[in-house]
Amino acid sequence: MDPSSTGIQEPFDLIRLSLSERVFVKLRGDRELTGILHAYDGHMNLILSDAEETIMIVDPVDGNFEGQGTVKVAKRKMEMLFVRGDGVILVSPPSRT
Amino acid sequence: MLIFSVFKTLTDQRVTVELKNDLSISGVLKSVDQFLNIRLDSIKVLDETRHPHMMAVKNCFIRGSVVRYVQLPAEHVDTQLLEDATRREAANQAKR
Amino acid sequence: MSGSPTDFLKGVVGKRVIVRLTSGVDYRGILSCLDGYMNIALEQTEEHVNGIVTNRYGDAFIRGNNGGYRSRR
Numbered sequence: 001m002d003p004s005s006t007g008i009q010e011p012f013d014l015i016r017l018s019l020s021e022r023v024f025v026k027l028r029g030d031r032e033l034t035g036i037l038h039a040y041d042g043h044m045n046l047i048l049s050d051a052e053e054t055i056m057i058v059d060p061v062d063g064n065f066e067g068q069g070t071v072k073v074a075k076r077k078m079e080m081l082f083v084r085g086d087g088v089i090l091v092s093p094p095s096r097t
Numbered sequence: 098m099l100i101f102s103v104f105k106t107l108t109d110q111r112v113t114v115e116l117k118n119d120l121s122i123s124g125v126l127k128s129v130d131q132f133l134n135i136r137l138d139s140i141k142v143l144d145e146t147r148h149p150h151m152m153a154v155k156n157c158f159i160r161g162s163v164v165r166y167v168q169l170p171a172e173h174v175d176t177q178l179l180e181d182a183t184r185r186e187a188a189n190q191a192k193r
Numbered sequence: 194m195s196g197s198p199t200d201f202l203k204g205v206v207g208k209r210v211i212v213r214l215t216s217g218v219d220y221r222g223i224l225s226c227l228d229g230y231m232n233i234a235l236e237q238t239e240e241h242v243n244g245i246v247t248n249r250y251g252d253a254f255i256r257g258n259n260g261g262y263r264s265r266r
Binding site: 012016019020029036038039040041042045047049078079080081082083084086087 | 184
């Protein structure tokens with residue numbers, strides 16, 4: 001497998017290059033996080049600081065069948081957070097140019 | 098193994114464990130194992146009205162797999178040390 | 194032997210792919226690489242929900258257990 005122009009040979013390289021950077025994490029249960037990445041492991045367990053969580057709550061009361069209803073957004077901040085890897089769907093580093 | 102070590106350094110600190118069923122328990126971290134099962138003492142349930150059955154409970158064992166988050170005391174986490182240890186573990190993984 | 198699943202996946206590195214998660218969400222992008230757990234790294238990724246673009250990421254790491262299948266475009 002020839003490394004691409006970005007020097008990434010396996011998916012975890014992408015995460016390693018994001019250490020001490022702010023990352024975006026998409027989680028199960030309509031949750032998203034941004035935070036500064038300080039640690040991860042092979043299960044995708046993460047430790048983030050200055051984390052902000054966004055929870056999307058779809059309100060079924062106002063929802064019609066075609067649309068998605070009104071989406072309420074709840075946000076909260078956490079200073080230092082361990083995230084269990086089994087809830088992680090996607091991790092995106094800050095765009096490198 | 099890295100995350101396990103981090104939790105071990107945080108024993109006797111107060112942490113808040115948020116479970117996948119939205120129950121949040123704060124307590125003093127007494128022990129942790131390789132599965133990240135957690136034992137907490139002096140626990141407080143954050144939303145007691147929603148979980149009245151937890152009021153009498155003073156300590157508990159939490160199976161690692163039901164954990165969503167653990168809020169850690171930031172002043173007891175050395176982020177530089179974490180990043181170095183993570184890079185070292187990633188390098189070891191690559192060698193295998 | 195060029196018929197094995199591993200060879201197929203090696204062959205699509207660098208190509209445009211669609212990754213569909215078990216939740217039904219699609220990620221369309223260029224496959225940078227993948228590993229034995231089917232963790233996937235994509236470039237120029239677009240997130241599609243019900244055919245609508247809902248997010249764009251320069252790079253994206255998708256955890257293996259969420260991935261459904263991927264197709265070449």
